[in-house]
Amino acid sequence: xxxxxxxxxxxxxxxxxxxxxxxxxxxxxxxxxxxxxxxxxxxxxxxxxxxxxxxxxxxxxxxxxxxxxxxxxxxxxxxxxxxxxxxxxxxxxxxxxxxxxxxxxxxxxxxxxxxxxxxxxxxxxxxxxxxxxxxxxxxxxxxxxxxxxxxxxxxxxxxxxxxxxxxxxxxxxxxxxxxxxxxxxxxxxxxxxxxxxxxxxxxxxxxxxxxxxxxxxxxxxxxxxxxxxxxxxxxxxxxxxxxxxxxxxxxxxxxxxxxxxxxxxxxxxxxxxxxxxxxxxxxxxxxxxxxxxxxxxxxxxxxxxxxxxxxxxxxxxxxxxxxxxxxxxxxxxxxxx
Amino acid sequence: xxxxxxxxxxxxxxxxxxxxxxxxxxxxxxxxxxxxxxxxxxxxxxxxxxxxxxxxxxxxxxxxxxxxxxxxxxxxxxxxxxxxxxxxxxxxxxxxxxxxxxxxxxxxxxxxxxxxxxxxxxxxxxxxxxxxxxxxxxxxxxxxxxxxxxxxxxxxxxxxxxxxxxxxxxxxxxxxxxxxxxxxxxxxxxxxxxxxxxxxxxxxxxxxxxxxxxxxxxxxxxxxxxxxxxxxxxxxxxxxxxxxxxxxxxxxxxxxxxxxxxxxxxxxxxxxxxxxxxxxxxxxxxxxxxxxxxxxxxxxxxxxxxxxxxxxxxxxxxxxxxxxxxxxxxxxxxxxxxxxxxxxxxxxxxxxxxxxxxxxxxxxxx
Numbered sequence: 172x173x174x175x176x177x178x179x180x181x182x183x184x185x186x187x188x189x190x191x192x193x194x195x196x197x198x199x200x201x202x203x204x205x206x207x208x209x210x211x212x213x214x215x216x217x218x219x220x221x222x223x224x225x226x227x228x229x230x231x232x233x234x235x236x237x238x239x240x241x242x243x244x245x246x247x248x249x250x251x252x253x254x255x256x257x258x259x260x261x262x263x264x265x266x267x268x269x270x271x272x273x274x275x276x277x278x279x280x281x282x283x284x285x286x287x288x289x290x291x292x293x294x295x296x297x298x299x300x301x302x303x304x305x306x307x308x309x310x311x312x313x314x315x316x317x318x319x320x321x322x323x324x325x326x327x328x329x330x331x332x333x334x335x336x337x338x339x340x341x342x343x344x345x346x347x348x349x350x351x352x353x354x355x356x357x358x359x360x361x362x363x364x365x366x367x368x369x370x371x372x373x374x375x376x377x378x379x380x381x382x383x384x385x386x387x388x389x390x391x392x393x394x395x396x397x398x399x400x401x402x403x404x405x406x407x408x409x410x411x412x413x414x415x416x417x418x419x420x421x422x423x424x425x426x427x428x429x430x431x432x433x434x435x436x437x438x439x440x441x442x443x444x445x446x447x448x449x450x451x452x453x454x455x456x457x458x459x460x461x462x463x464x465x466x467x468x469x470x471x472x473x474x475x476x477x478x479x480x481x482x483x484x485x486x487x488x489x490x491x492x493x494x495x496x497x498x499x500x501x502x503x504x505x506x507x508x
Numbered sequence: 509x510x511x512x513x514x515x516x517x518x519x520x521x522x523x524x525x526x527x528x529x530x531x532x533x534x535x536x537x538x539x540x541x542x543x544x545x546x547x548x549x550x551x552x553x554x555x556x557x558x559x560x561x562x563x564x565x566x567x568x569x570x571x572x573x574x575x576x577x578x579x580x581x582x583x584x585x586x587x588x589x590x591x592x593x594x595x596x597x598x599x600x601x602x603x604x605x606x607x608x609x610x611x612x613x614x615x616x617x618x619x620x621x622x623x624x625x626x627x628x629x630x631x632x633x634x635x636x637x638x639x640x641x642x643x644x645x646x647x648x649x650x651x652x653x654x655x656x657x658x659x660x661x662x663x664x665x666x667x668x669x670x671x672x673x674x675x676x677x678x679x680x681x682x683x684x685x686x687x688x689x690x691x692x693x694x695x696x697x698x699x700x701x702x703x704x705x706x707x708x709x710x711x712x713x714x715x716x717x718x719x720x721x722x723x724x725x726x727x728x729x730x731x732x733x734x735x736x737x738x739x740x741x742x743x744x745x746x747x748x749x750x751x752x753x754x755x756x757x758x759x760x761x762x763x764x765x766x767x768x769x770x771x772x773x774x775x776x777x778x779x780x781x782x783x784x785x786x787x788x789x790x791x792x793x794x795x796x797x798x799x800x801x802x803x804x805x806x807x808x809x810x811x812x813x814x815x816x817x818x819x820x821x822x823x824x825x826x827x828x829x830x831x832x833x834x835x836x837x838x839x840x841x842x843x844x845x846x847x848x849x850x851x852x853x854x855x856x857x858x859x860x861x862x863x864x865x866x867x868x869x870x871x872x873x874x
Contacts, residue, residue, distance in 0.1 A: 219829060220825060220826070220828060220829025220832075221825060221828065221829070221846070222825045222826075222829065247788065247789055249789065256585055256586055257586075258586070258822060259586040259587060259791050259792040259793070259795070259822045259823045259826070260791075260822055260823075260825065260826055262586075262789045262790070262791045262792070262826075263787055263789070263791045263795070263826035263829075263830070265788065266786060266787050266788055266789075266826075266830065267826060267829050267830070270786070270829070270830060270833045280788060282788075282789065405594060406593070406594055406597060406609075407582075407590075407591060407593060407594040407611075409591065409594070410584075410585040410586070410590065410591075411585070411586070438555065439555055439820045440555070441555065441557070441588055441820055441821070441822040442588075442822075443555075444553055444554075444555030444556050444820065445556055445560075445588050445591060445595055446595075447553065448552055448553055448556060448595055448599070449594065449595045449598055452595075452598040452599050452601075452602045453598050455602050456598060456601050456602050
C-alpha cells in the first residue's frame with residue numbers, strides 16, 4: 172500500500188499504554204507513524220502552561236513533531252472506562268497543544284468517552300479513519316487489526332517490562348526475549364503509566380531497579396475485579412479510573428506475597444496528591460501491612476544519585492524484613508520444640 | 509448533636525439561618541485565619557489544593573470546639589472537590605477526632621442515598637419532628653439571607669471605588685452583614701436589608717470618579733472567599749477599581765438544581781459558549797466559564813480581568829494556560845494569581861497595584 176502521509180504521535184501521557192493499538196491502527200490505514208524522541212538533556216522542556224510535568228512533556232513532544240508530520244494524533248481522552256473518567260487536564264490537552272503550536276498543524280482530537288457504551292471506542296476510531304479519508308471497510312479492518320495486536324502486546328507486557336530496556340518497550344519490532352534474568356526481589360510499581368515508563372519523568376528508575384535485582388510487577392497484571400475488591404467499600408467512589416487503579420492495586424499488592432511497593436507520582440499531579448494522602452492515612456488508621464512502601468515524587472530535576480540512594484535504602488529495608496522474618500520463623504520452630 | 513459547616517464567603521450566614529430557624533444546635537467554626545490554614549497545611553500535603561486545607565482547618569477547629577456532625581457539600585467529577593470528604597474523613601479519623609459526616613449530594617443519586625444511609629438514619633433519631641417541620645422554613649430564611657448578603661456585597665463593590673475615606677465601605681459592609689445575620693424573623697430581616705442598603709449608599713463618595721472595570725474569574729472557592737484570596741475584591745476596590753464577578757453562592761446552587769434559566773446562571777451559559785473558540789470540551793469546574801468570561805468581558809469594554817486559582821488546581825491550570833493566549837488575542841490585561849499557603853498578602857497588594865498602574869498607563873496610551 173502506498174504511503175498516505177505522516178502521522179505524529181507525541182511520546183507522552185497515554186502513549187505509554189495504548190501506543191501499540193494506535194500504531195497498528197494507523198499503519199494498517201497506510202499512514203507512516205512518527206513518534207517523537209525523548210527530551211534528554213539538550214532540548215529543553217517547553218513551559219507553555221504551569222502544569223504537571225507529564226502535561227508539559229506532551230506540549231514539548233508535540234512541538235518537536237509539528238513540522239515533520241501532516242497530522243498530530245492527540246485524542247481527547249475523557250474516559251477510558253465504562254464508568255470512570257480521566258483527569259480533567261486530558262480534556263483540554265488537544266486545545267493546549269493547538270495553542271502551543273500556534274494552530275499551525277492539524278490535530279486529530281476525536282473525543283474518546285467510553286462511558287457512552289461498549290462500541291464507542293470503535294465509533295471514535297471509525298470517525299478518525301473517516302477524517303483521514305479511509306473507507307468504512309478499511310477502517311473496520313484496521314480497528315480489528317489494532318485490537319488484535321494490542322491484546323497480543325498486553326499478554327507479553329509483564330515480560331517485556333522486565334526483559335527489555337525501558338526506552339525500547341514500545342518499539343514493536345523488538346521481540347520479547349524468551350528468558351529474563353534471575354531476580355531476588357519482587358517489587359510492585361504503582362502509578363500512572365506515563366510516570367512508570369517515561370524515562371524523562373522517572374529518570375529511568377526501572378533500569379535502576381533491575382540493576383538492584385528487583386523484578387517489576389505493575390497493576391497491568393491485575394484484573395479489574397481484583398482492583399475493585401479493594402475499593403468498593405470506600406465511603407465515596409473514586410471517579411478517576413487511574414486513581415482507582417492506583418489505590419486498588421496498591422492495597423492489593425500491600426496485602427500480597429511480594430517484597431515491596433513503590434508508588435511513583437509527579438509533582439503537581441492533583442489526583443496523586445490527594446490519593447497519596449488518603450493512602451498514607453488509611454494505612455495508618457487501618458494498619459494491616461508490614462510491606463515497605465516507597466513514595467517517590469518526580470519533577471524536572473535530572474539528578475539520579477538521590478534516586479539511587481533511596482532505592483538502595485529501600486532494598487535494605489526489604490532485606491532486613493526478610494531476615495527478621497527468618498529469625499521469627501526459626502524462633503517459632505524453637506518454641507514448638 | 510451539634511452541626512458544623514465549612515466557611516465560604518458569607519455562606520455561614522446561610523447555614524446558620526437554616527439551623528437556627530429549624531432549631532438544630534450548631535457551631536459556626538471560627539473565622540478562617542492563619543491558624544486555620546496552618547492546621548489544614550499540617551494535615552495534608554503540598555500539592556493538595558488550598559480550599560481542601562482551609563476547609564479541613566475549619567472542621568478541625570469546629571470539632572475542637574465541640575461540634576460533632578459535619579455537613580459538607582459534595583460535588584461531582586471531574587475536579588477534586590468531589591473526593592474531599594473521602595480523604596478528610598480519614599485524616600480526621602487519623603487525628604483521633606470523633607465526628608459524623610453528612611454529605612449533601614450535588615444530585616440525588618442512588619449512590620448518594622446508599623453511601624449516606626447510615627448517617628441519615630442516626631440523624632433522624634436525634635432530630636425532633638419540630639426540627640424537620642421547620643426545616644423548609646429554615647431553608648427559605650437561609651436563602652433570603654443569602655440573597656441579601658449577595659445584594660449587599662454587590663452594592664459594596666459598586667460603592668467602594670468611589671469612597672473618599674479608604675476602608676469605610678468595608679467597615680460598613682461588615683456591619684450591614686451582621687444586621688442580616690442577626691435578623692430572626694422575615695420582618696426584621698427586611699428591615700435589616702433596607703437599613704444596610706441605605707447605610708452603604710450614604711457613604712461619602714466622589715461621584716465624578718470613573719473607576720476601572722475589572723472582572724474576577726476563576727475557581728469558585730478562591731473567588732468567593734476573602735480569606736482564601738486575601739481580600740482581592742476589597743483591595744482592588746480600594747485601588748479605585750469597580751469589580752464584578754459572576755460566581756456567587758446562589759449561582760452555584762441554582763446551577764446544581766438545574767435552574768439554568770435564572771438570570772445570573774444564564775449569563776454563565778453565554779460564557780461557556782464563548783469559550784468554545786479555545787476549548788473543545790467541558791473541562792469541568794469553572795475552567796470554560798473563566799475563559800469565556802474573559803473573552804466576553806473584553807468585548808464589553810472591561811479594562812482587565814483577574815484570574816484566581818489555587819496552586820495545582822486541575823481545571824484552572826488548563827484555563828490559565830489558555831488565558832495567556834486570550835489576553836494577547838483580545839488585547840485585555842489578565843492577571844493570574846495562584847494562591848497557596850504561603851503568606852503572600854503583601855505580594856498580592858503589590859501585584860494589584862502594579863496591575864492598576866498598568867491599566868492607567870494603557871488608558872493614557874490609547
